[in-house]
Amino acid sequence: MSDSASHGEDQEQVRRVKLERISALGRDPWGHRFDDHQPIHDVRALEPHVPPKDEAGHQPPGPVARIAGRVMLRRTAGKAIFLDLRDWTGKIQVFCGKSQVGDEHWALLQEMDLGDLLGIDGTLGYTKTGELTIFATKITFLGKSILPPPEKWHGLTDVEQRYRNRSVDLFSNQESMSAFLSRSRIIAAVRSTLGAKNFIEVETPTMQAIAGGAAARPFVTHHNTLDLELYLRIAPELYLKRLLVGGMERVFEIARVFRNEGISTRHNPEFTMMECYQAYGDYNSMMDLTESIFTAAIKAVDGQFVRPLNGRSVDFTPPWSRWTYSELFLEHVGCEIHDTVAVASKAFAKGFDTEGVAHDVLVSNLFEEYVEDALEGPVFVTDYPASLCPLTKRKTTDPAVAERFELFVQGMELANAYTELNDPILQESLFRNQLAGQKAEDSMAKMDHEFIDALKHAMPPAGGLGIGIDRMVMVLLDKPSIRDVILFPLLRPKGQDSASAEPLESENRPEPKSEFEGM
Numbered sequence: 047m048s049d050s051a052s053h054g055e056d057q058e059q060v061r062r063v064k065l066e067r068i069s070a071l072g073r074d075p076w077g078h079r080f081d082d083h084q085p086i087h088d089v090r091a092l093e094p095h096v097p098p099k100d101e102a103g104h105q106p107p108g109p110v111a112r113i114a115g116r117v118m119l120r121r122t123a124g125k126a127i128f129l130d131l132r133d134w135t136g137k138i139q140v141f142c143g144k145s146q147v148g149d150e151h152w153a154l155l156q157e158m159d160l161g162d163l164l165g166i167d168g169t170l171g172y173t174k175t176g177e178l179t180i181f182a183t184k185i186t187f188l189g190k191s192i193l194p195p196p197e198k199w200h201g202l203t204d205v206e207q208r209y210r211n212r213s214v215d216l217f218s219n220q221e222s223m224s225a226f227l228s229r230s231r232i233i234a235a236v237r238s239t240l241g242a243k244n245f246i247e248v249e250t251p252t253m254q255a256i257a258g259g260a261a262a263r264p265f266v267t268h269h270n271t272l273d274l275e276l277y278l279r280i281a282p283e284l285y286l287k288r289l290l291v292g293g294m295e296r297v298f299e300i301a302r303v304f305r306n307e308g309i310s311t312r313h314n315p316e317f318t319m320m321e322c323y324q325a326y327g328d329y330n331s332m333m334d335l336t337e338s339i340f341t342a343a344i345k346a347v348d349g350q351f352v353r354p355l356n357g358r359s360v361d362f363t364p365p366w367s368r369w370t371y372s373e374l375f376l377e378h379v380g381c382e383i384h385d386t387v388a389v390a391s392k393a394f395a396k397g398f399d400t401e402g403v404a405h406d407v408l409v410s411n412l413f414e415e416y417v418e419d420a421l422e423g424p425v426f427v428t429d430y431p432a433s434l435c436p437l438t439k440r441k442t443t444d445p446a447v448a449e450r451f452e453l454f455v456q457g458m459e460l461a462n463a464y465t466e467l468n469d470p471i472l473q474e475s476l477f478r479n480q481l482a483g484q485k486a487e488d489s490m491a492k493m494d495h496e497f498i499d500a501l502k503h504a505m506p507p508a509g510g511l512g513i514g515i516d517r518m519v520m521v522l523l524d525k526p527s528i529r530d531v532i533l534f535p536l537l538r539p540k541g542q543d544s545a546s547a548e549p550l551e552s553e554n555r556p557e558p559k560s561e562f563e564g565m
Contacts, residue, residue, distance in 0.1 A: 057194040064157040065190050071154060077188035080165045083114045087135035089170065093178055096170050108170035111180045113138070114188055116217055117162050127155055131166065134223060139179045140166050151185040161191030161217075209529050210537055222530075228347050229519045229531055233300065235346035236320055236515070239339050245296040245322055250285035252278060252302065256494045259283030259437075262305040265315075278304035283437070283510070284497045286323050287466065291505045298322035300515065311527040312458065314535050318515040323466065327509035328439075329449045332463035333426055335511060336453060337364040340424075340518070347522055354524050355456055360423065368426040368451075375409065378417045383409055383431070406433040423455035436476040438464040439507075455521050463511040470501035 068075040089111045096108035115131035122128075125144040130137055144152045158164065165186030173179050195218055196204075208215040208222070215222045237247065255274070257264035259281030267276050282301045289297045300320045309315065320339075324331055344351055344362055351363045372383045381388035386405050393408040394400050396415060400408060409431060421427070428451040432440050435448035449465035467473050477493055519531040529535040 058192055061159055061190065061192050061194070064159065065192065068154065068157050068187060068190065071150075071157075073154060073187050075187055075190040077163065077165075077186070080114050080186060080188055083112045083165065085135040086113055086115060086131070086133050086138050089113055089180070090136060090138060090178065092170055096172065096178070099172070105171040105181075107181075110168075111170050112165070112167050113180065114163065114165045116191075117158060117160055117164060118218075120158070120160060129164075131164065132217070132220070134227065137220075139173070139177055140168070140182055141173065141179050142182045142185065147182055147185055151182075154185055154187060158187075159191060159194070161193075161195040162187070163189035163191070206537065209535055210540065212533055225519075225523050225525065225531060226533060228523055231346040232343045232519055232522065233515060235342040236300065236339055236513075239342040240298050240322060243296070243335070243338075245298045245324070246294065248286070248289060248294070248297050248299055250279075250282045250299055250301070254279050254285075258494045258497065260305075263307055265304050265306045280305050281319070281512070282321050283512075284494055286321055287505060287508075287510075288497065288500045290323055290325055290508055291500045291503050295325035295506070296323070309536065311529075312517065312520075314516065314528050314532055316536060317528070317532070320513045320515055321511065323508050323510045325506040325508050328465040328507070329428070329451055329463050329509055332509040332511040333368070333451060335509075336426075336461050336463070336513070337366060339513065340364075340522075343518065343522060353522065355521060356524070356526070358422075358456070360455060360521075362424055366424045366426060366453075368428055370429045371413070371427055371431070372429065374417050374421075374427060375413055378420055379412050404433070406431040410434055418454060418459075419457040421454040421457055423453070424460075425454055426451045427454060435464065436479075437467055437473075439467045439469075458517060458521065459514075460517050460521060461511060461513045463509065466505070466508045466510045468501060468505040468507055470498055473501055474498050 065075050092109045092111070097106045099105050113131060113133065115133040115137075117129055118132050118137065119130035120127060127142040129140040129142065131140055132138075142151075142155055147155070165188050166180055166182050167184040167186075168180040168182040171179060171181050196207075196214060208219070212222075216226065217223070240247070253267065253269075253276040255276060257277035257280050259279075260283070262280040264277040264280050267278065268274070269276055279301070280303055282299050282303070286297055286299060298320060299322075300318060302316060303319050304316050306315060307313065322335070324335070340362060341364060344353070352359055352361045354360075375381075375383045379389075379392060381392060383389070389405060389408050389412065390400050392412055393403075396412070398408065398411050428449075429441070429447045430438075430450045430452075432438070432446050432448040435450050438448035438450045441447045441449055451461075451463050452459050453461035467476075474493075477498070516528050516531055519525070520528055523531065525531055
């Protein structure tokens with residue numbers, strides 16, 4: 047057993063003894079209902095109402111305060127104990143004087159450790175050093191922490207521990223708590239924006255008989271009673287479009303989707319996607335909607351439209367620039383998108399396999415290689431090669447071009463949208479062409495005949511939009527990894543030899559310091 051593990055066990059044993067002593071004092075160490083406590087942020091906002099000290103330097107009682115939080119710091123000074131308590135809104139200092147709280151509460155404080163949960167009643171005032179402080183008159187024990195909090199988290203091992211032990215990460219690192227509260231505000235802003243535009247939120251199946259709506263490898267599961275193979279959804283698209291056919295003209299879903307693929311700083315096998323569909327709209331409608339959604343999300347976070355990202359600044363002030371796929375291809379690759387000889391030559395020179403590969407596939411490979419990383423953004427890339435977009439309506443003026451856009455910021459795709467294909471005859475034909483040569487384990491290896499039949503009842507012309515919520519949060523909060531914005535990301539099994547495992551994360555980046563001190 048390591049010295050650190052032994053030390054941790056010793057501390058746990060000491061805390062268990064204190065647990066028994068708290069019970070002996072007639073207090074429940076696990077606490078009870080604690081009504082009417084105020085968020086610490088609201089208590090700090092009462093500061094203007096704290097009366098000034100009198101001529102003798104005494105602090106008159108200020109506003110009454112009642113808070114609940116975790117002990118993050120403790121300092122003892124004779125017959126006084128200073129605590130820092132933190133809840134999910136902020137942190138404040140608490141002064142506990144023996145004469146002020148009385149012998150019973152003072153005895154209870156002797157059994158208190160860092161990480162414990164306390165309720166504090168008192169009044170707001172200032173210490174001699176001028177720090178805003180709650181002067182406690184009553185202590186309520188609300189929860190004993192048997193395990194000691196982390197002293198410090200540094201290096202790769204501790205990065206993984208933050209993801210693996212998210213509960214500890216949240217209460218010990220304010221940066222993490224702030225990020226996830228911001229994530230919730232961003233999602234609320236997405237819902238609010240769509241609701242204000244008369245979209246209704248719906249729920250579609252997570253387990254599907256046919257994995258469709260995207261090109262990805264699904265997770266496979268099995269329903270025992272029906273003896274039926276099912277797939278965890280890779281996209282909610284085909285079900286949402288059925289609702290358009292049914293007459294629900296504006297629908298959206300914030301969906302958990304699953305793709306049995308790699309893990310990286312930008313990919314987690316389980317992630318969150320917002321998809322919405324607007325009858326009688328098109329991809330231009332979706333560009334306007336995307337700007338509205340991001341504008342609302344930014345206002346929900348802090349209202350700053352010029353934001354830091356990866357050491358640079360990005361200006362999200364709308365309207366955003368719009369460039370066609372072919373314009374960007376010419377600028378960055380150096381040849382026309384339709385020049386088959388030049389495209390093949392460029393692809394071969396870059397090391398791509400060109401023998402028997404379709405022209406538009408080579409174009410796509412070159413676009414990813416030369417163009418995407420050069421897109422600082424936010425920029426809408428519009429009008430993709432139609433062969434790459436089997437669910438998209440073609441331009442009436444050029445059937446080789448699909449009415450599709452993707453939103454890029456610093457080379458990362460954040461949104462994807464179409465003018466939706468509502469021609470069932472063409473859709474069935476495109477599906478058949480796409481399925482030709484597909485491996486059985488790949489997505490869309492089966493024709494979704496029910497979806498085609500739904501289209502045959504006439505789906506209105508529509509615009510559709512998908513936004514990756516996790517990536518959106520990453521960008522708006524300037525986080526380097528998708529695992530920094532997913533509460534419980536998928537991790538390799540605990541104890542697996544990381545040297546032999548595929549790298550999952552950037553391993554050299556600063557980590558937030560723990561707030562625990564004084565023990």
